[in-house]
Amino acid sequence: MKECDSKRILVTGGAGFLGSHLCESLLAQGHEVLCVDNFYTGSKRNIAHLLAEPRFELLRHDVAFPLYVEVDEIYNLACPASPVHYQNDPVQTIKTSVHGALNMLGLAKRLKAPVLQASTSEVYGDPQVHPQKEDYWGHVNPIGQRACYDEGKRCAETLFMDYRRQHRLNVKIARIFNTYGPRMHPNDGRVVSNFIMQALAGQPLTVYGDGSQTRSFCYVDDMIAAFDRLMRTPDGFGGPVNLGNPVEHTMLELAERIIALSRSRSAIVFKPLPSDDPARRRPDIALARAVLQWEPKVGLDEGLECTIDYFRQFVKEGDALAIPPATQERSLHAQAK
Template sequence: MSTTVGHKHVGSDVELSYLRDLYLPKEKNYVEHKDSTIIYRHISSFPPVKQLSPSERKRILVTGGAGFVGSHLVDRLMWMGHEVVVLDNFFTGTKRNVQHWIGHPHFELVRHDVVDPFMVEVSQIYHLACPASPPHYQYNPTKTVKTSVMGTINMLGLAKRTKARFLLTSTSEVYGDPEEHPQKETYWGHVNPIGPRACYDEGKRIAETLTYSYMRQEGVDVRVARIFNTFGPRMSPADGRVVSNFIMQAIRGESLTLYGDGEQTRSFQYIHDLVDGLILLMNSDYSDPVNLGNPDEYTIKEFANTIREMVLTPPLSPHNVDIKILPAAEDDPKKRKPDITRAKTYLGWEPKFSVKHGLQETVDWFKSQVAEGAI
């Protein structure tokens, strides 16, 4: 296993120990008060970053930058020496994910909902803002659609005005319950437009339509990433995804819950691989949609057993925790696996981290959060 992640030609290569210290710090470099304000002890407490000249340094906007994926992207962009502006309404994101940057002269955190316009001068826009797990996007489906549609219109309008390059984080959910396997970017999908997942699936499909409409009509420079299942530190323990569900249930010694027969398949990628792909795509010359995912395919039951064996240590053992079968969720895809030929060909990207390596990092993070009483 390599000790670094990233690509030298975009300046994103970084030691894994550096990234690990951001979400598993040996000691806190701030004082957090009861009212959640944060005071840094001294300027040298910030994580080290590359020093770029003003002409090399970009000002980059990340919507949803306090969320799970967004915060890891922010970490890498800050490490690369850029200025980063984060917009987040804190529906699923949290200040805790980016608190190690608060007060840094190259970092700005703004509480803002992207359904409302926002004005800022930037050269790149990573548009991540949207709840992405079923409990979150189904909690307020109308708001989910508004975020995908109005939020994307607002950010594309900003990209048009500032001549910024725009990257939309779309999703493998645009393929629905696919009839093609693995899924290529040319596959149009098999989606229920009125089901319980439609607010997210169709919202992202509309966001892609808007993105390419702005490219053709307004000349906006766009990129689209279709992200497959992703896991890693900073996942919310209550986001309803199988990784966080299984890990938290195993840590508590509870039964692991499977919806359906557990034979549904998914392809899981570690967060550092995804961030690497997003940065490469943003800085590439390729404008068609690109799948970013790990083509290693697991059944949900296999994944549950892997996590159960990884989490449970004496006095508990995997035999102390059973697997409970519950009715399948409506419109739950039976299989999901990316064809990443485009990513390999046009970005030079493919996953570097094995699922087991990423899971161990994720389990360690969840255990540390439980020990601290943070979750």
């Protein structure tokens, strides 16, 4: 990349799972990266290898408060993303989604910079249509335990679209479906990390309900490639656009695959299904294929093997199972998805 093509790019939630991979990708492209995180669930461990890079800057900050910086592009990834974390402080989760969106939109408006919002498949709630397309409005419980995240992200999408209509702001909305890979928090309560940690520790894998509920799993490298393509789309396209893997798997199938790939002897135990847990979740990615020329390339077994290798370090260190959920490196509030 020519020096004149290099941009200064802000990544909020940059020390989180997706954020750290995005920072790494942007640096590899020759850009300067300003990583903002308050380490509520993000971790310095995720970006430690980037700290010596002269084009990388780390700022500890909560996006629920205004931020005054000079950048060319903004990726807004800051928000706790797993039920264990976002339900730990639901009011702060809503503040992060809504106030964070307002602050990043205000910054983008002042700078005339494109801004990408990391939204979520949770805006569809427990969907009554399958697979989910972008024109589906969703089936969300606005007063349930998951609403702090679901409704916070839905409100953020509203704000992004209103800034687009009212201020002609160049916004991009990515509806992210289940994504996994190295740097996931070992105790984030998500199914992939739960199953892997249980399998590596020789503990029973906890399957809720009868295990017939489905999810679609996208490897992190594929998701980061989609972010890049979405940000590069013309100003006339802002989304929302579904980003995820359209291949559907049951929870029981996932548990059995992880046991086999990790060479574990763990058993599978069944527990009652949590409230408002979607029965089926699979993206329709026709829009992403048509507009972004993107679809996932990494197969589930290949991605799981890389993720299992990453998680082995925590079992060897013996520290992951002792980390209380949502308290590792706690600071003010908010984190990367």
